[in-house]
Amino acid sequence: MELPLWLAIIILALLGAGFFVFLRIGQSGGLPGLVFPKDKIGLNFQYGPQPALAKADYFNEVRRRLIDSHTNFVEADLSSMNLAVYEDGKIVKQAKILTKGREGSWWETPAGIYKIESREPNHFSSFGHVYQPWSMAFQGNFFIHGWPYHPGGEPVASTYSGGCIRLSTEDAKAVFNLVKVGTPVLVFEKDFASDNFVYKIDPPGVSARQYLAADLQNNFVFLERDSQTVAPIASITKLFTALVAAEYINLDKEVTITKNMIVATSKPRLYEGETLSAIDLLYPLLEESSNEAAVALASLIGQEKFIGLMNKKVEALGMNNTKLTDPAGSESGNVSNAEDLFNLAKYLYNNRSFVLKISANKVGDNAYGAPPFRDLENFNLFSTNPEFVGGKIGKSSAAKETMLAIFEVEVKGKKRPIAIIVLGSDDRVGEDVSKILAWIEQGYEGK
Numbered sequence: 001m002e003l004p005l006w007l008a009i010i011i012l013a014l015l016g017a018g019f020f021v022f023l024r025i026g027q028s029g030g031l032p033g034l035v036f037p038k039d040k041i042g043l044n045f046q047y048g049p050q051p052a053l054a055k056a057d058y059f060n061e062v063r064r065r066l067i068d069s070h071t072n073f074v075e076a077d078l079s080s081m082n083l084a085v086y087e088d089g090k091i092v093k094q095a096k097i098l099t100k101g102r103e104g105s106w107w108e109t110p111a112g113i114y115k116i117e118s119r120e121p122n123h124f125s126s127f128g129h130v131y132q133p134w135s136m137a138f139q140g141n142f143f144i145h146g147w148p149y150h151p152g153g154e155p156v157a158s159t160y161s162g163g164c165i166r167l168s169t170e171d172a173k174a175v176f177n178l179v180k181v182g183t184p185v186l187v188f189e190k191d192f193a194s195d196n197f198v199y200k201i202d203p204p205g206v207s208a209r210q211y212l213a214a215d216l217q218n219n220f221v222f223l224e225r226d227s228q229t230v231a232p233i234a235s236i237t238k239l240f241t242a243l244v245a246a247e248y249i250n251l252d253k254e255v256t257i258t259k260n261m262i263v264a265t266s267k268p269r270l271y272e273g274e275t276l277s278a279i280d281l282l283y284p285l286l287e288e289s290s291n292e293a294a295v296a297l298a299s300l301i302g303q304e305k306f307i308g309l310m311n312k313k314v315e316a317l318g319m320n321n322t323k324l325t326d327p328a329g330s331e332s333g334n335v336s337n338a339e340d341l342f343n344l345a346k347y348l349y350n351n352r353s354f355v356l357k358i359s360a361n362k363v364g365d366n367a368y369g370a371p372p373f374r375d376l377e378n379f380n381l382f383s384t385n386p387e388f389v390g391g392k393i394g395k396s397s398a399a400k401e402t403m404l405a406i407f408e409v410e411v412k413g414k415k416r417p418i419a420i421i422v423l424g425s426d427d428r429v430g431e432d433v434s435k436i437l438a439w440i441e442q443g444y445e446g447k
Helices: 058-068 169-178 234-248 278-287 291-299 303-316 338-351 353-359 429-443
Strands: 009-014 019-024 033-035 073-077 082-087 090-096 112-115 118-125 130-139 142-145 184-188 210-215 221-225 254-256 275-277 388-396 400-411 414-425
Touching: 058 184, 082 169, 090 169, 112 130, 130 169, 142 169, 210 338, 210 429, 221 429, 234 278, 234 291, 234 303, 234 338, 234 353, 234 388, 234 400, 254 278, 254 291, 275 278, 278 291, 278 353, 291 303, 338 353, 338 388, 338 400, 338 414, 353 388, 400 429, 414 429
Parallel strands: 073 184
Antiparallel strands: 009 019, 009 112, 019 033, 073 082, 082 090, 112 184, 118 130, 130 142, 210 221, 210 414, 254 275, 388 400, 400 414
């Protein structure tokens, strides 16, 4: 359907990160592009001596706007496991979601707001080597589809899931016949609703040029300095490299190391001619900040396309002050600000926790077996701290020292996920993060 002119920009929210992005309907009838007017959106942070942020239910707000504008869209509630199709703002089809990706896995179903990117009556998955009837792609390798079956016709087990939103085949067909390419898809999980945990405030000072420390569940800001100022981020960029690899590459896929992948890096690990899987490469990428691993992962898609997907992910997360120019974070053109990186931290914590686990060296042996590198040195400073959930350190002449770190801090018997982002630190990023963390733990009392 055609939207009214006053809705030329549709609010699009990535709920896992608790923010809005905007969808602009193309004039030529093609797929929508994304625009992010800063004066109309933002994180809705409150700074200074205020006891709490107002509780915000972004999901319900976006849904209400879509309904009020009589829009066609799909709503997938991963908490209640229900899917609904809206036409002209009214529900015309409801279906039970039978499976979703397991939380904490790399195939965890990504919450957010997307659009139907393609439709196939019977898609063959190169990941699971199964047929997926009535498939509708909405984000990278993630689909809405019916019950998968093997090439011989045998249905997959009920416990089988690659992270897609699975419906009964009958329901999937009905949904398939109702939606078109470009139809918005809202994917929601209860984790993204802001809760009402509040703090008392008495902020101190920190020496880094830009920083932000905030609670990932209620967006409460402990302290900040120039958190909207754009600056180089160095190897924090590799968190996006890991996200694109997880969402667009079969992590079982193998890559043979070539000479052009052996680039300058702080700890050389790869050897020309050896073969490693994509999942293997995530370990040196995230623990030792391996530029070699970043280049090798990008080669699986092609560097130019890989960088394009990194920036597409930036847009999907509403990070309108972020630009990425290479998968290793070596170039000064990789820039962001602390508020944008808070959005990234929220998405990682809620939707891609396995990336954080690798960065904190807390994965251990898993379904993929033991990691191939047994002697990795974790550069992320806090890997031995039991409160450290994960994150990424960076360093370059342009960025100085940078870090995105997430800790689970106990406040009055409750564990709170706290993101600390520090940019432009003068060879003391660990000291800055430690100082902020200690101040939060000593100076705040929940109520």
